[in-house]
Structures are given as C-alpha cells and as structure tokens.
Amino acid sequence: MRIAVFGTGYLGATHAACMAELGHDVLGVDVDQSKLAKLQSGEVPFYEPGLEDVLRRNIAAGRLRFTDSYEEAAAFASVHFIGVGTPQKKGEFAADLKYVDAVVETLAPLITEDSVIFGKSTVPVGTAERLAARASELAKEGVVVELAWNPEFLREGFAVEDTLHPDRLVVGVDRNADGRAEGVAREVYAALLDEEIPFLVTDLATAELVKASANAFLATKISFINAISEVCEAAGADVTQLADAIGYDARIGRRFLNAGIGFGGGCLPKDIRAFMARAGELGADEALTLLREVDSINMRRRTKMVEIAREACGSLLGARVAILGAAFKPDSDDVRDSPALNVAGQIQLQGADVNVYDPKAMENSRALFPTLGYSTSAREACEGADAVLVLTEWKDFRGLQPKDLDTIVRKRVMIDGRNCLEPEQWRAAGWTYRGLGRP
Numbered sequence: 001m002r003i004a005v006f007g008t009g010y011l012g013a014t015h016a017a018c019m020a021e022l023g024h025d026v027l028g029v030d031v032d033q034s035k036l037a038k039l040q041s042g043e044v045p046f047y048e049p050g051l052e053d054v055l056r057r058n059i060a061a062g063r064l065r066f067t068d069s070y071e072e073a074a075a076f077a078s079v080h081f082i083g084v085g086t087p088q089k090k091g092e093f094a095a096d097l098k099y100v101d102a103v104v105e106t107l108a109p110l111i112t113e114d115s116v117i118f119g120k121s122t123v124p125v126g127t128a129e130r131l132a133a134r135a136s137e138l139a140k141e142g143v144v145v146e147l148a149w150n151p152e153f154l155r156e157g158f159a160v161e162d163t164l165h166p167d168r169l170v171v172g173v174d175r176n177a178d179g180r181a182e183g184v185a186r187e188v189y190a191a192l193l194d195e196e197i198p199f200l201v202t203d204l205a206t207a208e209l210v211k212a213s214a215n216a217f218l219a220t221k222i223s224f225i226n227a228i229s230e231v232c233e234a235a236g237a238d239v240t241q242l243a244d245a246i247g248y249d250a251r252i253g254r255r256f257l258n259a260g261i262g263f264g265g266g267c268l269p270k271d272i273r274a275f276m277a278r279a280g281e282l283g284a285d286e287a288l289t290l291l292r293e294v295d296s297i298n299m300r301r302r303t304k305m306v307e308i309a310r311e312a313c314g315s316l317l318g319a320r321v322a323i324l325g326a327a328f329k330p331d332s333d334d335v336r337d338s339p340a341l342n343v344a345g346q347i348q349l350q351g352a353d354v355n356v357y358d359p360k361a362m363e364n365s366r367a368l369f370p371t372l373g374y375s376t377s378a379r380e381a382c383e384g385a386d387a388v389l390v391l392t393e394w395k396d397f398r399g400l401q402p403k404d405l406d407t408i409v410r411k412r413v414m415i416d417g418r419n420c421l422e423p424e425q426w427r428a429a430g431w432t433y434r435g436l437g438r439p
C-alpha cells in the first residue's frame with residue numbers, strides 16, 4: 001500500500017519506518033527541514049534502539065522517503081496517518097491540538113482520490129468526530145475523505161518492537177459513515193493480524209478514550225505504589241519487597257509497580273492532565289478527583305527526593321551532588337518533564353554544585369537546563385561528591401559497584417531514586433544507602 005505519515009517525531013518516524021518494514025511504500029511528511037534531512041540520510045534525530053536499522057534498510061530498499069510537501073503526499077498515498085504532537089497548552093491542562101488540526105486542514109483539500117486518514121496522536125475524546133466532519137467538508141467534490149482513529153501505545157525505548165508486535169490494535173471508525181476504514185486498516189496491518197494480534201474495532205470516541213484510559217491506568221499504578229511507598233517510609237517497611245509480593249497476584253501484576261521518583265516524559269503527565277481537562281468539559285468532573293491525586297502523588301516524589309538529598313548532605317548549600325541519569329527513563333534521550341532533571345534543578349537552586357551524567361540525554365539536557373553542571377562519565381560526575389543520586393535506572397548505573405566510586409566521592413552516600421541498586425552491597429562497602437520507601 002502507499003502510505004503517508006504526518007509528523008516525524010518519536011511516533012511518526014517510528015510508524016513510517018515500521019510501515020515500510022511491513023512492505024508498504026511510505027512517505028514521511030514534516031515541516032521541519034532539519035529533521036527531514038537527517039531522516040532522509042538514514043539518521044534518527046533522537047535515540048531509539050533499533051530504529052536506525054529499520055530506517056536505513058527501508059530507505060535503501062526504496063520503500064521509504066521523506067518530504068515537506070503535502071501536495072506530494074496527497075498525490076502519492078490514499079492512506080494517511082497523523083502522528084504529530086499534542087503537547088499540553090501553556091498554563092492549562094488541556095491538550096494543544098493545533099498541529100493535528102493543521103494536518104487535516106492542509107491535507108484534506110489536496111486529496112484527489114477516496115482516502116482514509118487515520119489519527120494516531122493522543123487526543124481528547126471528541127476530536128476525531130470533529131475532524132471527520134471537517135475532512136468531509138474540506139474534501140473536493142466527489143472525493144470521499146474518511147477519518148478514523150488508530151491510537152498508538154508504543155513505549156519509547158521499545159518503539160520498533162511495540163509497533164511491529166503491539167499488544168493490540170484499536171481502530172475507531174465513524175459508525176455513521178458506510179466507510180472503508182476497517183478494511184483499509186486490516187490491509188495495512190495484515191502481517192500483524194496474521195500473528196493473531198487482537199484487533200478491536202470501536203466507534204471514534206471509544207478509540208480515543210482507550211488511549212487516554214490506558215495512560216491514566218499506568219500513571220495510577222505508578223502513583224499507587226508511590227503512595228504505598230510513602231506509608232512504607234513512615235512505617236519502616238520495604239516497598240520493593242511489597243511490590244514483589246503483591247505483584248504475584250495476577251490481578252495486580254508486577255509491571256509498573258516500581259516505586260521511585262515517579263513518572264515523567266512526553267506522554268503520561270500531559271495525557272492525564274488533558275484527560276482531566278476533557279472530563280471536566282464533558283461534565284464528568286468526579287472522574288477528575290482520582291487523576292488529580294495521581295498527579296500530585298507523582299510530583300510529591302520529586303520534592304521528597306530533594307529532601308532526602310538535603311538530609312543526607314546536612315545542607316545543600318555548597319554541597320557537591322552527583323546526578324546519574326537525566327532522561328525520563330532508561331534507553332531514551334528524552335528529557336521532556338524528566339523527574340531526574342527536575343530534581344537536579346531543584347537541588348541546584350538550593351545552592352548545591354550539581355554534576356549530571358546520562359549515557360544518551362546530555363545534549364537534550366544541556367538545551368533544557370543549560371546552567372546545570374555536566375560530566376562526561378558517571379565517575380567524573382561523582383568526583384568529590386557529598387551524595388550520589390541515581391535518578392534514571394540505566395543498565396550502566398544498575399551495574400555500578402561500590403569499588404567503582406569508593407575513592408572518588410567525598411562522602412559515601414548513595415541515594416537511589418529508582419530503587420534499582422542492592423542496598424546490602426552498598427552498605428557492606430561502608431556506604432550510607434537510601435532508597436525511596438525502603439528502610
């Protein structure tokens with residue numbers, strides 16, 4: 001099939017490359033020339049394991065190209081995917097839909113044969129219905145432009161795997177239109193359906209809500225264990241053992257029960273806020289209370305981490321603090337709403353000399369927080385430190401041994417913001433170890 005993908009960020013670039021990997025002819029479309037130039041030359045503008053291989057292989061095979069021309073995309077494909085961002089509006093909880101709207105406004109009038117536009121971006125419920133009407137309105141006479149919603153559930157760090165082998169596919173279709181969207185989606189994803197990946201067809205609103213609810217549930221699960229971790233701290237119990245024990249119950253499950261400095265990134269925080277804003281607009285206010293609490297439990301963990309560091313150093317004024325990890329999670333260079341950088345910034349504002357090291361997120365961190373100190377290795381960041389804080393659980397940091405740092409630091413204090421180290425190992429080597437929600 002001939003497919004165009006609008007937006008070449010984490011979602012769009014991955015989707016474009018993976019659709020080509022499935023054998024389709026794909027055109028990636030963006031307005032950012034520098035991104036397009038990188039992608040066209042086989043370079044992924046962000047860190048995503050495995051994506052560069054897929055990109056290069058499919059460019060070389062002639063199945064994948066990039067352009068800034070909507071005219072070219074409209075002439076090339078009759079299947080379009082929207083993968084542009086829906087960031088949080090400044091000063092509000094609601095999502096900013098200007099990029100999604102712009103794709104439909106620009107693309108729909110250019111389309112010359114019957115086509116389906118699939119939205120993939122995470123949007124407030126009701127957006128798809130509005131855009132479906134708008135696409136029909138803008139379409140040339142005699143041309144049917146159908147809009148459907150096919151939410152994306154990919155995780156950064158596993159984006160290729162999640163796109164080629166998702167847990168499920170969801171397609172929301174306009175039930176009033178006698179449309180082709182379901183059939184087209186079945187064709188696009190034929191290889192995945194052969195693998196018996198569950199394929200759910202819903203109405204537009206349900207598909208939009210599936211995505212919002214999935215993220216809200218994941219955020220709630222993390223904040224649940226972080227709330228329990230606060231109780232563990234007060235009671236002298238160990239939240240990691242507790243999570244292992246409750247996680248054996250299949251109804252609960254161990255995944256997403258890691259207590260620590262909480263969730264960040266370009267999705268969960270803004271998506272739960274947009275969900276609250278939309279539920280409020282719809283008059284379902286009571287549903288908001290839970291997510292507001294989820295958000296504040298999450299933000300509280302960052303403050304708690306700073307307090308623990310202050311306690312450990314006596315005062316942060318003049319203290320040297322090593323920060324290991326800046327990305328919002330390992331295997332990513334994404335620092336959007338990163339708990340690690342947020343903590344680093346707060347500690348610096350309280351007068352500490354902060355040195356940050358991250359295996360992949362240095363450039364993005366510098367751009368966002370130019371005034372923090374940056375080091376070229378974990379060891380360098382730890383030189384003369386009064387406390388070492390592990391804030392992103394990269395494999396390199398999980399594998400650190402006390403002997404790697406013993407003689408470098410000024411004080412042997414390890415604060416584990418992700419509960420990813422073995423307390424006994426550090427204590428046995430004469431370190432003070434502090435986790436979150438651990439005695």
Ligand code: UDX
Nearest residue numbers: 152153154155156256257258262263264265267328329
């Ligand atoms: C998330 C959803 O998982 C994905 O399905 C959706 O499409 C986009 O948003 P992502 O943002 O890539 O994906 O990250 P995710 O793996 O969900 O982690 C989010 C945050 O939660 C990270 O900051 C991570 O460190 C934190 N987290 C995760 C915890 O604090 N504890 C956990 O147990 C799991």
